[in-house]
Amino acid sequence: MPDTPSLRPPLCEAQAESAQNGKAAVEVTELSRSFGSLVAVDRLSLSLPAGQIFGLLGPNGAGKSTTIKMLTTLLPPTSGTAMVAGFDIARRPGRVRRSIGYVPQVISAEGSLSGYENLLVFAKLYGIRRSLRAERIQQVLEFMGLTDVQNVVVQKYSGGMIRRLEIALALVHQPPILFLDEPTVGLDPTARQMVWEHIQQLRNELGTTIFMTTHQMGEADELCDVVAIMHEGRIRAVGTPAELKAGVGDGATLDDVFAFYTADQTDDRGGYKDVVRVRRTASRLG
Numbered sequence: 001m002p003d004t005p006s007l008r009p010p011l012c013e014a015q016a017e018s019a020q021n022g023k024a025a026v027e028v029t030e031l032s033r034s035f036g037s038l039v040a041v042d043r044l045s046l047s048l049p050a051g052q053i054f055g056l057l058g059p060n061g062a063g064k065s066t067t068i069k070m071l072t073t074l075l076p077p078t079s080g081t082a083m084v085a086g087f088d089i090a091r092r093p094g095r096v097r098r099s100i101g102y103v104p105q106v107i108s109a110e111g112s113l114s115g116y117e118n119l120l121v122f123a124k125l126y127g128i129r130r131s132l133r134a135e136r137i138q139q140v141l142e143f144m145g146l147t148d149v150q151n152v153v154v155q156k157y158s159g160g161m162i163r164r165l166e167i168a169l170a171l172v173h174q175p176p177i178l179f180l181d182e183p184t185v186g187l188d189p190t191a192r193q194m195v196w197e198h199i200q201q202l203r204n205e206l207g208t209t210i211f212m213t214t215h216q217m218g219e220a221d222e223l224c225d226v227v228a229i230m231h232e233g234r235i236r237a238v239g240t241p242a243e244l245k246a247g248v249g250d251g252a253t254l255d256d257v258f259a260f261y262t263a264d265q266t267d268d269r270g271g272y273k274d275v276v277r278v279r280r281t282a283s284r285l286g
């Protein structure tokens with residue numbers, strides 16, 4: 001990794017402030033969202049300390065995107081509350097939005113514009129002063145490894161470059177908290193690795209709190225400090241990848257943990273634990 005350009009000071013101040021206050025970066029209390037009779041998110045409670053990389057895992061339809069949309073103030077909850085960067089998502093949505101970056105599951109960059117032009121639009125949207133814009137844009141371009149392609153139209157970018165640009169767009173106002181919905185879906189392994197490195201660099205060097213969703217277990221295992229397994233709107237388990245694996249069985253992988261907690265409720269979980277154990281032992285014996 002090349003040296004990180006100076007995105008550092010403002011983010012570190014935000015980080016230091018939240019650490020000083022001893023506040024959680026994200027505090028979710030009994031948050032629910034229904035669509036008609038469907039309970040998409042069911043009384044979700046979570047607490048993320050500042051500087052954590054948190055992974056919300058779950059199969060399609062588990063409620064991950066609905067959770068992120070509520071926390072980013074795009075969708076009102078049916079009930080419950082959440083504090084993001086110390087602000088109530090229902091009462092202070094403007095302050096929440098200024099404190100977060102959000103990379104949605106769907107493509108958010110404009111294909112007919114260059115990377116630079118996309119960033120300029122976002123810098124204006126976020127009200128970054130004209131005198132600061134050019135410098136700020138160059139900083140995020142450099143941070144995400146896109147300086148050389150800044151004047152190329154996004155239509156010509158690879159999938160990995162588009163994803164990195166979208167992360168850059170979410171960082172232009174230097175938020176202390178970043179929400180990423182399925183950040184590496186559809187990327188090849190090399191592009192995925194590059195996105196992972198940038199996410200880690202953000203946290204390690206700038207102290208950014210990362211709230212991400214994924215259904216790729218390898219990604220969660222490598223990147224996340226803490227993961228929560230969500231199924232049918234509810235959190236089934238929360239812990240470090242190591243804790244969750246140990247809880248399911250000797251030699252279990254995060255894939256096993258995922259299968260264990262998202263299995264049909266009529267399945268015998270004890271039975272599953274046995275299967276994991278037997279399979280691991282068998283593979284060790286050759």
Ligand SMILES: Nc1ncnc2c1ncn2[C@@H]1O[C@H](COP(=O)(O)OP(=O)(O)O)[C@@H](O)[C@H]1O
Pocket residue numbers: 035038040058059060061062063064065066067
């Ligand atoms: N706007 C909506 N209207 C109706 N149902 C929705 C809407 N958004 C999501 N859902 C439903 O809520 C559930 C959770 O969806 P979502 O949060 O997108 O899951 P995930 O991101 O984990 O795949 C799904 O059953 C989905 O069909």
Ligand SMILES: [Mg+2]
Pocket residue numbers: 064065066105181
């Ligand atoms: Mg989703």
